[in-house]
Amino acid sequence: MNEPIIFSIDDDVQVLRALNRDLKAQYRKEYKILSTPSVQEALDSLLELKNKGETIAMFIADQRMPEMDGVSFLVKATEFYPEAKRVLLTAYSDTDAAIKAINEVRLDYYLMKPWDPPEEKLYPVVDDLLDEWQHHYQPDFKGIKLIGYQFSPKSHTIKEFLAGNLIPYQWLDVESNKDAKQLLEINQIKTKELPAVFFEDGTFLQSPTLRDLAGKVGLTPTLKNDIYDVVIIGAGPAGLAASVYGASEGLKTLLIERHAPGGQAGTSSRIENYLGFPAGLSGSDLTRRAITQATRFGTEFLSPQDVKAIHEKDGYKRVMLEGGEEINTRTVVITTGVDYRKLETKGVEDFTGAGIYYGAAMTEAASCTDKEVYIVGGGNSAGQAAMYLSKFARNVYIVIRKEDLTSSMSSYLIDQISGTANIQVLGKTEIKEAMGNGKLEQVKIGPINNPESETKQADALYIFIGSRPYTDWIGQEIIRNEKGFIETGRDAKRYDAFNKIWKLKRDPYLLETSAHGIFAAGDVRANAMNRVASAVGEGSMAISFVHKYLAEV
Numbered sequence: 001m002n003e004p005i006i007f008s009i010d011d012d013v014q015v016l017r018a019l020n021r022d023l024k025a026q027y028r029k030e031y032k033i034l035s036t037p038s039v040q041e042a043l044d045s046l047l048e049l050k051n052k053g054e055t056i057a058m059f060i061a062d063q064r065m066p067e068m069d070g071v072s073f074l075v076k077a078t079e080f081y082p083e084a085k086r087v088l089l090t091a092y093s094d095t096d097a098a099i100k101a102i103n104e105v106r107l108d109y110y111l112m113k114p115w116d117p118p119e120e121k122l123y124p125v126v127d128d129l130l131d132e133w134q135h136h137y138q139p140d141f142k143g144i145k146l147i148g149y150q151f152s153p154k155s156h157t158i159k160e161f162l163a164g165n166l167i168p169y170q171w172l173d174v175e176s177n178k179d180a181k182q183l184l185e186i187n188q189i190k191t192k193e194l195p196a197v198f199f200e201d202g203t204f205l206q207s208p209t210l211r212d213l214a215g216k217v218g219l220t221p222t223l224k225n226d227i228y229d230v231v232i233i234g235a236g237p238a239g240l241a242a243s244v245y246g247a248s249e250g251l252k253t254l255l256i257e258r259h260a261p262g263g264q265a266g267t268s269s270r271i272e273n274y275l276g277f278p279a280g281l282s283g284s285d286l287t288r289r290a291i292t293q294a295t296r297f298g299t300e301f302l303s304p305q306d307v308k309a310i311h312e313k314d315g316y317k318r319v320m321l322e323g324g325e326e327i328n329t330r331t332v333v334i335t336t337g338v339d340y341r342k343l344e345t346k347g348v349e350d351f352t353g354a355g356i357y358y359g360a361a362m363t364e365a366a367s368c369t370d371k372e373v374y375i376v377g378g379g380n381s382a383g384q385a386a387m388y389l390s391k392f393a394r395n396v397y398i399v400i401r402k403e404d405l406t407s408s409m410s411s412y413l414i415d416q417i418s419g420t421a422n423i424q425v426l427g428k429t430e431i432k433e434a435m436g437n438g439k440l441e442q443v444k445i446g447p448i449n450n451p452e453s454e455t456k457q458a459d460a461l462y463i464f465i466g467s468r469p470y471t472d473w474i475g476q477e478i479i480r481n482e483k484g485f486i487e488t489g490r491d492a493k494r495y496d497a498f499n500k501i502w503k504l505k506r507d508p509y510l511l512e513t514s515a516h517g518i519f520a521a522g523d524v525r526a527n528a529m530n531r532v533a534s535a536v537g538e539g540s541m542a543i544s545f546v547h548k549y550l551a552e553v
Contacts, residue, residue, distance in 0.1 A: 002142065004055045006126075008035040009042045009073060010062035010089060015113065019060065019089075022118040027126070031057060039067035046080040047186060051202035053140050057133050058085040058126070060111070074105045080186060083136065085129040087111055144169040144217070147180045148195030150367055151439035153353025154207065155195045159363045161210050164260020164267070165303065166288050167217055210259075210304045211323075219303050223327065228252045230546050231319050231329040233307050234470075236263025237532050238522025239335035240290035241539030246333075247297035249543065254327065255294065256319070257303040262287035263337040263523075264467075265532050267359050268381060269388030272412060274532055284362070286532075308473050310518065315553065317517060331549055332518045333542045334474070334486060335535075338467035343376060347434030348463075355440025356461045359385075364460065368392045372457045374443060376431060377464030378405050383413035385462055386423050393460075396423045401448050403427045434461065469524045477501050479514040485526035488513055509545040511538060517549050 006023055010016040016035055023033045036042045049056065059077050063070035074086045088110040099110075108129055115121040144162065148155030150173045162169045172180035174194060183189075189196050193206040197213060205212055214220045230246050232239045235257035246253035265271065268283035295301060306322035310332055319327040340358040342348075348356055357364055359381060365388060373393040375382050378400040390396050398405070398417070404427055405414050417423050426445070432453045433444040440461055446453030469484045479487045479495050489510045492498055501514045511519045521538035523530055528538065 002054060003030060003032045004057040004137070005032045005034050005049070006058045006060070007042070007045075007056050007077075007084075008033075008060040009037070009039065009065070009070075010035075011037050011039075011065045011067070012062065013037055015062065015089075022115075022122055023126075026118070026123050027130075031130075039065060039073055042073070043076060046077060048202045050080050050183070050186060051198055051204060052200060053142050053145070053198075055137075055140050056081045056084045057130060057137070058087060060087045060089055062089040064091070071100075071105055071107075074107070078105065079182075083133070085109075085133050087125075087129070089113060141170040143200060145172055145183070145198040146170070146195060147172045147174055147177075147183060147198070149174060151354035152195060156353040156357070156364070157210070158195055158197065158208070158213065161213065161260055161304070163284070163363045164262060164287075165214075165217075165219060166261075166284060166291070214304055219301075220305070223254070223302075224300060225252050225254075226328065227316065228254045228327065228329040229550065230254075230331045230333060230543070231256065231317070231327060232333045232335060233319070234258075234263070234334065234336035234522075234524070235261035235291075235301070235303070236335055236337040236522055236535065237265050237286070237290075238337070238524075238535040238539035238542075239263075239333070240287070240294060241536040242333050242335060242521060242542050243294040243299040243301075243539075244290065244297060245540045245543040246546065247294060247299040249547070251543070251546070253294075253299045254329070255299050255301050256305050256307060256321075256327075257301070258306045258336075259304050261291055261301075261303065264340070264359060264381065265535075267362060268384050269362050269365075270384050271532060273410065282362075306473075309475060310478075310515075312515070330517070330553070331546045333539070333546065334471075334478075334513070334518065334520045334524060335522045335539060335542075336470040337523045337535075338469050340463060341466045341468050343431070343463050343465055345431050345433065347436075348431075348461075351434055351436055351440040351461075354438065355436065355459065356434060356463065358463050362388065365389055365392050368460050370394050371459035373397070373460045373462070374399055374431070374445075374458050375462045375464065376400075377466075378402060378408040379464055379466075380410055380413060382462075382464040383409045383417060385464065387413070387416055387420065389462070390420050390423050394422065398423065398425045399429050399431055399445065400425065400427055401430060431461070434458070467523065467530075471524060477515045478518060478520075481526050483526075485528075486513055486520040486524055487526050488520050491526060509548060511542045511545055512549070517553070519545055 008019050020035050061070035061073045070088050085108045090110050146169050174180045196206050198204040229251035231254045232242045233256050235255055243253055243255040266283040266287040270280045272280035308322050309320040311318045316328050317332050369392045371393050373389050374397045375386050376399045386396050430448045431443050435442045442455050443458040444453040444455050471484045479492050489508050492514045504516050513520050519542045521542040522535035
């Protein structure tokens, strides 16, 4: 934690030097001592310090300064740090101004010049004021601060991006947080320019794109290699496993992710059936461990970057990024996973990101405190979200089309849900409409295949209704089934187009697509098991086939 600051200002350099000397002699171990002879420089410094999240415990200002008198400066300084103690440095003739300032600026003390000896006339005063300040002091958060509206889709997107990339941040709701309002006011940021992201260096971005944000936090490094041995597209469990094994086995490995690492598993509040973790672990914890492991072995990580196509030229694969950049590689492993399917119900699209979320249980959970929360879906992801949200919400309702959860959810989760008093399973039920004014406020709910419905208060709705593969960007040379999942190995040979595409004498390897040297692993692959452990297994197995392929060419 950074030390709190004692900030002094006096245009008389000799007086300022003496004050600095005495303050440092007594307080330098616990406080940072800053000073300036210029009012304008002081005001500029206050803005910079506030944006950096620094804390000022005390101001000491001389009353007689040509740019601005001390009382006027303390009035300005209070706009930045209203909790800081305020001391006016005065000569005997300024006593009347000092007494008047006690009411004007809530002056804590006026200190007469000279203060010799400081042991009698300076330190006891400062000690008392600092003791009182420390009694009420709450350390400020050090790191990225995100200011916006709670029910803003763009704010939600940035929260998801930062959380998914394991970047600590503090969320400040502009409607309820006084610090947020103050930061906007002193930086002259209009509410229409929100969300705003403040960084530790004092700079900020207004309504940034994810690409802008990634560049600021260092997620888009310069590529180190002209040609890679393997480029892995998608940083879910399969992609992370492939990057760990690829880099650890000496391959020049690049991992590209369009949003944030971890995939759907990364948003899970608790994975309890993953081998080796008897107490379970969160998706973010698993992701953090895997990213650390991959980068330690030398994997390069590029995020957020969308891949729009893969072309082959002169024996190399060219991975084309959305921004126009091209990356040359000898092999590709596609691990783009799946997206949650959209709920095609009236009103849902209107409130997506404003009370309605797809798989975002962790980033928005705190906003659900003592609220009515609905979850649509009966799989493990829905069950894990329900358990997590039940710690915050007044009630959690799981809405499913089947009679109960037995056919779609693991038994350990069903047992946990049945033992949680504020979770209720609504079988053979569906959401018929989402309603609200600027944010979700109510849902119409009723039995399936029945026009009857009733309107219920709904403060949040989380949707987990199956998945669709993220393969729309893939060209015709990679065969996909009717649902869009990538066919691999001998299964790809069943398609008429295979013989037009595949020109090698051998059959495709088990995880190889119809385009030689391009592999697929995890949930994006047809007939995958849709389990974290199986995705990890396929990702590591894909690298063994990459080695086989590289030995051929």
